Amino acid sequence: MSKETENFTALRRLVALKKQEAPPPGYFDGLASEIRARLAAGELRTADLWQAMGEQASWLQRLWAAFAAKPAMAGAFGMAVCGLMVAGVYFSQEPETVSGGVAVADAWKPTPPTVSPLANSHAGQAQILAASSTNPVLNVPVGGSLFEKIGAPGQSAPVSFQPK
């Protein structure tokens, strides 16, 4: 035991050599200044932001902590989310059905395009070309324009200010 103790004494003397390892002169003056500069520059603001976020989203932190503690739970949650997404995409492409089993798409009949009363008043002149979902623009002939009526007799007369 005494030999062991003696050896430990020698070892402790050797380990004490580490006390002599010193950083460059003036290093500690710079260290304190750097810490203060970092604190003043924004680490405080970041900390406050995180704290504010933490107060508002503590449930998210708890969820995150739970996932970190149980990776299997995180995996199951991820798979569930993926499953929901796949199901959502799949069912969004399926036609909706009514209770009787008739597809809504089949029951739907396209309604004729609504034409303004103005166009109806010129029904004889206007030729409405077929409007469909691929050609929604109504081709109304220019002849049906209101401006054609401006020159009709009895409706308007040019005014002259020269003495007759």
Place this chain on the structure above:
Amino acid sequence: MSAEPSSPASAPEIQESELVKRARRGDLGAYDDLVRRYQERVYATVYHMTANHEDANDLTQDAFIKAFQALKSFKGGSSFYTWVYRIAVNKTLNFLKSRKHRTAYSLNDLDFNAENNPDLVALISDKTPRREAGLTELQEKLNEAMQQLSEQHRLVVTLHDVQGLPHEEIAQIMDCNVGTVRSRLFYARQQLQGYLDDYLK
């Protein structure tokens, strides 16, 4: 670089608690005083754990910044010194765990007093079989041996044999009982003795 064990003198304690109170209110000047008071000891511990000056610099800064941010949660159950020490130690242990491969050593130079230290001179005297070894070689071998210890064992040796902290304070910092500290210290010394056998004959 040597650290004295924390001496619980009443006047400095009051001053420390006052500084902590002011720092808690956002007084950066007060916190600067606290940093200057303990930075050498905190840096030394981190440095001896990592054997790398740059890593120690980063970790020490991070530890003090985290301590300031968490100052509101400091209850005062222990001294601020022990509390900030724990933060630094935990940060260092996490860093060492995340570091997959050992990075190159970045050792500090030996203090000029080392050559005049009788204990160290004795180690490289004619009595040692490796008398050709200079202090620098000894320093490298010692750091290599330290790095072969597990983090927990290295920490105990650093805190006790290098920093000079008592077992009770180490137990507080490491959050374990004094018996565990003693047994870890004994095991770590045995391991070190095996690694450095050539230099201890």
